[in-house]
Amino acid sequence: MTTNTTARFSGDGVITFQDVAMGPVRAGEVRLRVEVCALCGSDKRLLASGSPVVPGHEIAGVVVDAADSTGTAAGTRAIVYIPVYCGQCGQCRRGQTNRCLDLGELIGWQRDGGFATYVDVPAQCVIPVPDDVPLDVAVLGLDTVGTAAHGLRLALRTQSEPPQSAIVVGCGPLGLGVIAVAQALGIPEIHAYDPNAGRLALALELGAKEASDLESHNQYDIAVEVSGAGQARALAQRVIVPGGAVLALGESNDPYTMPATPRWRRTDCFTVRSFYFPLDEVDGNWEVLRRCGAFLRDKLAHPLTLAELPEAFDTFVAGVHLKPFIVTGAAS
Incomplete structure (x- = not known):
């Protein structure tokens, strides 16, 4: 049994933590140990309003478990694609996964996200990270560079x-x-x-x-x-x-x-x-990150631990830090 520490947003800027027992990974899903979860300006809305799920949608981590049907190997370094796209509609079949006609969930918005020790996500939302790209750079390939x-x-x-x-x-x-x-x-x-x-x-x-x-x-x-x-x-x-x-x-x-x-x-x-990016643009985004990702990380990111998430939001809302990263210390 895996114990997951999760952040809960109850509204009015209040963040609490819960330890939750995680059962087996569900069919079609992958469990990642969260190495980096970056704060996004849109998270401020959930900080104010509260959220029924664990927030955090700019996620990089390492696969620790996966359902057999996914074919995803433990140890895979990955970032998380937040739209849970259907894969069957006309837009998805054309590779425009960000335009899915049956898009019901976004990770960190309608299902649990990355302000936690672990997160379970659909296998289709796992984007493997090239060996030469550190995870604390790769996470910028989501909103900061991908969008x-x-x-x-x-x-x-x-x-x-x-x-x-x-x-x-x-x-x-x-x-x-x-x-x-x-x-x-x-x-x-x-x-x-x-x-x-x-x-x-x-x-x-x-x-x-x-x-x-x-x-x-x-x-x-x-x-x-x-x-x-x-x-x-x-x-x-x-x-x-x-x-x-x-x-x-x-x-x-x-x-x-x-x-x-x-x-x-x-x-x-x-x-x-525009909204987010389609999966067929990922390779091009890696090339951009190889050119400027380390610079952006060094100029933007301020690393803090999950326990320091309330402090991270205080400095983020006040404009003291541009982009706090919640990290485990192994984000490479």
């Missing part, structure tokens, strides 16, 4: 010619991931804006230039909005060139609106919204 890369790839498909310029509005972990991916995809001129001087400094260190003109129209082929704030959305819509693409990656509870101005009404423009 960024997929969104940018969609935005690039709207353009008849390779874009020459892009602006990233919001330089948190996902925004920095966008900058790294944009460089890997060959966009030559990348500017960044963030009202937080520390975050902006990291963007410049990564290779972006500071956006000096936030008012003029028709500046950028691609405008990536990563914060979800109304002013940031308005900025992205203002600076895009006719025919360009606004990539809306930021999340908030506010409705997404478009300006009712003569200039906006007379502008051809693509607005792109």
Whole structure:
């Protein structure tokens, strides 16, 4: 019998821990020892509202047990793909697993996630990690690089010619991931804006230039909005060139609106919204991580233990740490 220590979010910022006895691994599933579970901005919603399941959806770990039918070997180093896709619908058959028409669960949202010692996940959600990629880098291949890369790839498909310029509005972990991916995809001129001087400094260190003109129209082929704030959305819509693409990656509870101005009404423009990434993009994401993953980890991550999860959220919400990692100490 395996004892699992799990974090429970009861709402209003309260986190408690429970030790739970785990039974045998269910058919079609794999048990991982969690080595890294990174905090995500969306987890703040569960911290405030509470959750019926164990949160944590940016997970890297090592397989310790698996149902016989999965063919997954113990010792496999892996990251966890959070959409529990059906594998049968038209989208899944085309490889677009993030667009599953029968998507009922996300790991860490509708079923137990990684703020725990162990987590059981469907075998189809286990992504083996290449030997040359440390787990504390691999975990960035989920939200930080995976989501960024997929969104940018969609935005690039709207353009008849390779874009020459892009602006990233919001330089948190996902925004920095966008900058790294944009460089890997060959966009030559990348500017960044963030009202937080520390975050902006990291963007410049990564290779972006500071956006000096936030008012003029028709500046950028691609405008990536990563914060979800109304002013940031308005900025992205203002600076895009006719025919360009606004990539809306930021999340908030506010409705997404478009300006009712003569200039906006007379502008051809693509607005792109994306969710996560399909499994057929994973190999390309590893290549991006090999180029910039260690830098992103060293600049973003702040390692803490599972027992320190309440402290991790305190510093995360306060903006002291960009991306706390809950680690076991063996994340390699």
